Amino acid sequence: MSAASKPMYQQLKDLIIGRISAGELRPSDRVPSENELVEAMNVSRMTANRALRELTDEGYVRRVAGRGTFVADLRAGSHVLEVHNIADEIERRGHSHSSVVIRQSLQHARGEVAKALHIEQGSDVFHLLLVHRENGTPIQLEDRHVLAGFAPDCMEQDFTTVTPSAYLTAISPLQEAEQVVRAVMPNAAVRSHLQMRDDEPSLVVLRRTWAHGAPVTFARLHHPGSRYELAGHYTPPGTPKSATGTVVELEKLRQ
Amino acid sequence: MSAASKPMYQQLKDLIIGRISAGELRPSDRVPSENELVEAMNVSRMTANRALRELTDEGYVRRVAGRGTFVADLRAGSHVLEVHNIADEIERRGHSHSSVVIRQSLQHARGEVAKALHIEQGSDVFHLLLVHRENGTPIQLEDRHVLAGFAPDCMEQDFTTVTPSAYLTAISPLQEAEQVVRAVMPNAAVRSHLQMRDDEPSLVVLRRTWAHGAPVTFARLHHPGSRYELAGHYTPPGTPKSATGTVVELEKLRQ
DNA sequence: CTCTCAAAGTTGTATATACAGGCTAGACCA
DNA sequence: TGGTCTAGCCTGTATATACAACTTTGAGAG
Incomplete structure (x- = not known):
């Protein structure tokens, strides 16, 4: 349940997310190309490709064929509220x-x-x-x-x-x-x-x-109004469906 | 800009989404396995895998190793509201x-x-x-x-x-x-x-x-309250980032 | 009849390879 | 000097192959 069990493409994703999160890679910076990851991490290009492609889908990076992969603009404050049945x-x-x-x-x-x-x-x-x-x-x-x-x-x-x-x-x-x-x-x-x-x-x-x-x-x-509120929890890109199940502890804070 | 240009994995996704959307495949129904798609559509398994994997990420289907791929429960009414800066x-x-x-x-x-x-x-x-x-x-x-x-x-x-x-x-x-x-x-x-x-x-x-x-x-x-409202547009799963840009025309409907 | 276990089907991951197409810098030519 | 064009890097897609792990089913042993 700890570390070594994660699949390789996920380790690559975590590594890059870590660099972004730590501020080491900032928006519009270039992130390692697939071939660079192949050499540095000793993986096949398809594995590097999958990692970078999923990071694109999740909004972390933006890819341009012929140029490279770049850190995305970190969506300037768009938060999500789920409204349930x-x-x-x-x-x-x-x-x-x-x-x-x-x-x-x-x-x-x-x-x-x-x-x-x-x-x-x-x-x-x-x-x-x-x-x-x-x-x-x-x-x-x-x-x-x-x-x-x-x-x-x-x-x-x-x-x-x-x-x-x-x-x-x-x-x-x-x-x-x-x-x-x-x-x-x-x-x-x-x-x-x-x-x-x-x-x-x-x-x-x-x-x-x-x-x-x-x-x-x-x-x-x-x-x-006194008995109902909409609550939402936002976590960065890679969390399409975990919004359900997060607990909100922001209850006693009346204006 | 029309039809034949789409990549194969996208054609597979569209095909399955089409069957779900038409009601031909209903929640918890089994969708074709990777190997069945390989034979029926004449693609490699990696291509079928990519199509089904992305459908999973987008919430259309749910996959269980050893059993198969099944139409997801169509999120029983969870709508999304984006709150912007x-x-x-x-x-x-x-x-x-x-x-x-x-x-x-x-x-x-x-x-x-x-x-x-x-x-x-x-x-x-x-x-x-x-x-x-x-x-x-x-x-x-x-x-x-x-x-x-x-x-x-x-x-x-x-x-x-x-x-x-x-x-x-x-x-x-x-x-x-x-x-x-x-x-x-x-x-x-x-x-x-x-x-x-x-x-x-x-x-x-x-x-x-x-x-x-x-x-x-x-x-x-x-x-x-009289001059502000939160508006959101919800489209089914495969739309992670298009929520921005949708136009809401629900304006003159006061209670 | 019941229990065990092996086989077959399924997803999940990883690799090696191939080709198409976009982009850029620098070599080369006029 | 200025323009052109190619070589090289990059992403995007597709295939064939391999192995691991999980689940169900059914054959076979007891």
Whole structure:
């Protein structure tokens, strides 16, 4: 579990990452070429190639055929926040998730919904309104519109057992999404559903999801500001999927 | 620029992504093994290996030595939000960024700051307080504490020309970060600095940044709720760096 | 019938080799 | 002096081969 077990290409990557991290190699500096690594480290060129290629994919370096490999510009401060499905998020905290369906109806799309879904005013859409609870406490009001043609059996679903999100991703995989996060003052209806104080702001996530190249659902997710936050952990390039599972200990720091 | 020019390993990737995207291959289904691809597509095993390995890195499939390659669980709803440096963000919008330094002093770390930075109460920290403006309008109040030992020349910097973020990333590359987003009601001081209405909520980003394995700076970034939002565009796995540059057209949809 | 173990299939890594194509410096020519 | 062009280095891709390690299956021994 210690050192010698790592594969050679990984050792090469670690070596170069180490030099960059230590400041020995700075942005736009040239890093050893494949052939130089071959001679210095006594490996084959394909192994050196794999190391440098993966470092490129992970954003550490930039390669130019004919010129060489250079330290990348260290993305000037772009941090990542992962926004999870509310049910998954609650479950990951080890808490219990439940939801109450307030409305589940077929409607005609009006103004902003029609615009968001790229459909004509008056087209059929399903409207879902439900409250998600964490250990019994309201934590999210989900106000969702779904293209009627995309989910014909939407009215037959029991959304207290399967969340709309899970239902929709089961219909069609591999979707694209766009989202916006805002701080707003909720209206009385939202406040009531989420059991919020009069002067409490709300964290709102607007999310529009695509399937097969067209938007199919648009959701407004309201959260009580005093009981909800988005948390994210960012580690340098080489960590595409470890964001899940990192623990955030930044809890007691209220302004 | 059309079809035949793509390298073989990319054609293999596209072929398998196509089958997944079309629903022909569903999560946990087995995808062709390397040797099967070798025979079917008339390529060498290393080429098939590269295609499947990259699909693994990009999250499309999951591989188990001895068993095979299987379609991954299509991340059950994990969406990504990129949070950029405020100056970069403003510049990307084609607007002008300026900032006003309100405080730049050496202090002794108290309570929450000491805790966030993992240092003793009373340790030396620099305190920076500045307002960032977009086309003259206040858009962010940056309240930052920096470990004194990490940036000894912090007091000599002119933070109206180089943002604290740019200054700090120049000192040490490759850092780790943790952040939390909240909706809160700002106090009078914050409201005043950001020229906010009395009943306007604030979107707050708490960000703690590591270097060399230890936290070195802790920032509270306050934004006026009516003039600021976080936006993100999510495209399926194979898009590690294209998140920058996607246009969000979800603007006029107020709750 | 049950246990053991070997065979076959699978991924993971590593090497040697080959050719195509981009880029640059310096030799060479006019 | 000035322009051209080639030799040499670099990355990008592709192949053939080899061995290690893991998993399942089934044959064979007891």
